[in-house]
Amino acid sequence: MSEKLPENIKRWTAKRRSALVLEIIKGQTTVREAARQHGLKPSEIQEWYDRFLAGAENSLRTKPRDEQAMLESENKRLKQKVGELVMDMDILKEAIKPYRPFSLGTSDES
Numbered sequence: 001m002s003e004k005l006p007e008n009i010k011r012w013t014a015k016r017r018s019a020l021v022l023e024i025i026k027g028q029t030t031v032r033e034a035a036r037q038h039g040l041k042p043s044e045i046q047e048w049y050d051r052f053l054a055g056a057e058n059s060l061r062t063k064p065r066d067e068q069a070m071l072e073s074e075n076k077r078l079k080q081k082v083g084e085l086v087m088d089m090d091i092l093k094e095a096i097k098p099y100r101p102f103s104l105g106t107s108d109e110s
Contacts, residue, residue: 020045024049054070
């Protein structure tokens, strides 16, 4: 059984963040429960969780990447995702054109 974290942690060191992430991995708590219990944002804890898993995966590689390479890889992945979302938005805008009674352009187009 893991050691429970104190309720009133003021400073979240790497060791404490790791302990919290391990509790989530072991199913002892969830991101939402931990956020509520410790007064943190779920997105902040989710980021810790994601970084923890990425670091663990990298450490098990035959040739681990350095931190800069990992950041560049993540940046590339996120840019690709943004591009996909922009394309989805463009497709949706085209799809709803026949159903719009007026253009959603600027007011100068009157």
